[in-house]
Amino acid sequence: MHDVSPVTNRGSSDVDISLQERAKVTDKARLNQEEVMTMRWAQLWRTIIMSALGKTLFPYTRYIRTLNLEDLEELLQDNKFKNQVSSMFFEGELALHKIQTTGPKKNQRLDPGRTSNTLGDIITTSTPMLEELSGKIENDALLRWIPRTPRLRLLNPWYGGTLVGAGPLLRRHCHAFKTLSFWGWNHDEADSKFADFLNEINPQTLESLEIFSSTSIGAESFLALSCHRDSLKELKLNSIDSTAMHSLNMLAGCTNLTTLLLTDATRGSVYLKDSHHDIFLEIVAWLTSCKKLQSVTFRSLRGGQDFMTPILLENDIHLTSLELRSYAMADARDFHQALANQVSLQELQLQGDSDEAGDGVATLVESLSQLVNLTDLRLQDISDYFTDEVIGRLARSLPKLEGWYTSGWGVTDAIWSDMAMLKSLRRLDMAATSRFTANGILDFILSLGPGNKGLVLAIMWADVDCDLTEKEQATIKETISTQVDGRFEFQLQRGMTVKRTWPQGGTQSLPHCY
Numbered sequence: 001m002h003d004v005s006p007v008t009n010r011g012s013s014d015v016d017i018s019l020q021e022r023a024k025v026t027d028k029a030r031l032n033q034e035e036v037m038t039m040r041w042a043q044l045w046r047t048i049i050m051s052a053l054g055k056t057l058f059p060y061t062r063y064i065r066t067l068n069l070e071d072l073e074e075l076l077q078d079n080k081f082k083n084q085v086s087s088m089f090f091e092g093e094l095a096l097h098k099i100q101t102t103g104p105k106k107n108q109r110l111d112p113g114r115t116s117n118t119l120g121d122i123i124t125t126s127t128p129m130l131e132e133l134s135g136k137i138e139n140d141a142l143l144r145w146i147p148r149t150p151r152l153r154l155l156n157p158w159y160g161g162t163l164v165g166a167g168p169l170l171r172r173h174c175h176a177f178k179t180l181s182f183w184g185w186n187h188d189e190a191d192s193k194f195a196d197f198l199n200e201i202n203p204q205t206l207e208s209l210e211i212f213s214s215t216s217i218g219a220e221s222f223l224a225l226s227c228h229r230d231s232l233k234e235l236k237l238n239s240i241d242s243t244a245m246h247s248l249n250m251l252a253g254c255t256n257l258t259t260l261l262l263t264d265a266t267r268g269s270v271y272l273k274d275s276h277h278d279i280f281l282e283i284v285a286w287l288t289s290c291k292k293l294q295s296v297t298f299r300s301l302r303g304g305q306d307f308m309t310p311i312l313l314e315n316d317i318h319l320t321s322l323e324l325r326s327y328a329m330a331d332a333r334d335f336h337q338a339l340a341n342q343v344s345l346q347e348l349q350l351q352g353d354s355d356e357a358g359d360g361v362a363t364l365v366e367s368l369s370q371l372v373n374l375t376d377l378r379l380q381d382i383s384d385y386f387t388d389e390v391i392g393r394l395a396r397s398l399p400k401l402e403g404w405y406t407s408g409w410g411v412t413d414a415i416w417s418d419m420a421m422l423k424s425l426r427r428l429d430m431a432a433t434s435r436f437t438a439n440g441i442l443d444f445i446l447s448l449g450p451g452n453k454g455l456v457l458a459i460m461w462a463d464v465d466c467d468l469t470e471k472e473q474a475t476i477k478e479t480i481s482t483q484v485d486g487r488f489e490f491q492l493q494r495g496m497t498v499k500r501t502w503p504q505g506g507t508q509s510l511p512h513c514y
Contacts, residue, residue, distance in 0.1 A: 167200025
């Protein structure tokens with residue numbers, strides 16, 4: 001069952017009726033529509049299961065390439081999966097596969113997790129073409145299913161512990177297996193067990209590993225990844241704990257990476273540059289030896305800018321995507337200067353504490369202005385002191401921008417003439433304290449061309465003294481829809497004063513709206 005099926009997750013809310021039509025129907029009709037969608041959702045899954053049992057005219061399951069059992073579990077958990085829908089779904093021989101929770105009979109109810117695994121057991125008996133398998137799969141179920149799926153190349157079993165014992169089976173039956181992801185694995189033996197798994201599957205075959213949440217894996221697993229040093233291209237490790245942070249140097253053998261994501265779960269309590277400088281240097285040496293890197297993301301990594309700077313300065317590395325979150329401008333002068341060395345960047349996301357003192361903003365803007373290949377730029381908090389002049393300069397310097405998110409202070413209609421030069425802009429999120437006028441916004445919209453088709457213009461932090469009337473907002477929405485088939489969003493700031501300290505000292509009032 002592929003995620004893009006029109007009935008998966010009840011299907012899109014606009015499968016049968018548009019948003020405008022939905023607004024006209026009564027609450028009762030809307031409720032009936034949702035029940036109809038749930039019934040269709042259930043019928044689709046029932047048809048798949050009955051096909052595996054040989055009870056349908058056409059053998060649908062034999063052609064399934066993607067099976068997401070999480071979607072089936074969500075169906076069984078849905079509030080509208082009851083009474084008529086549930087009775088229809090479990091009619092006939094499927095009633096034998098309806099598993100209830102344990103406990104007193106009066107308190108028993110459908111167990112979605114165990115039931116979805118039982119039904120998955122049926123489906124996988126007839127899926128020889130299956131390539132992708134995901135869901136909250138139980139360990140014993142996975143061990144049965146692997147020999148049935150010789151074409152399997154992607155696996156996401158939700159819980160990492162499900163993988164115990166699966167390595168030899170994947171090695172024997174699934175020679176195309178190359179992509180693994182799971183949500184978490186917190187257990188005393190998780191590190192050693194996962195290392196065993198990595199050593200048991202065919203060497204130099206794993207191309208992508210992504211862990212979405214917290215785990216107990218560390219040095220043993222990182223070292224075992226060297227068994228796939230030639231094949232591993234994508235490594236995404238979220239919620240790294242302290243032990244794993246101190247073991248990142250064990251990844252030194254994995255130098256063919258093109259994509260790397262690291263997220264710190266310690267809330268900045270680990271600062272390797274100070275506490276374990278030798279490990280810090282070994283990690284930097286590993287990072288700079290990954291000459292094929294194209295995308296790097298560091299989130300909540302204390303001193304993340306210190307790891308990122310050497311990557312940026314490595315002339316043999318040409319990044320197309322970079323994201324750094326949770327850092328401070330006051331500590332990032334070298335990082336901001338080094339950004340200019342990566343003119344290949346197309347996507348850049350920076351989030352951190354801005355600094356009104358010194359030349360932090362000027363240094364950042366100078367580097368950003370040289371990244372002429374940027375198509376997507378997201379600046380959050382780090383751009384709090386951006387002014388009309390700064391935003392205008394970036395607009396003139398970055399002609400390929402398609403998406404732009406920025407904060408700022410005291411932004412006015414003065415930016416629109418420069419914004420109009422962005423002929424490919426499709427989304428502009430202005431999260432700056434702004435004092436735009438309706439006429440200024442309309443003039444900008446009327447200057448848009450074919451390359452701006454579908455533009456979403458979001459003004460999210462407008463000064464309360466520059467509120468747009470309902471009539472003005474309606475005119476802007478109609479104009480942007482007519483001009484480029486776009487959308488306009490507007491929101492006033494909350495809980496802010498009109499005055500703020502500026503970098504040059506003293507205070508300055510925001511310009512008036514007219």
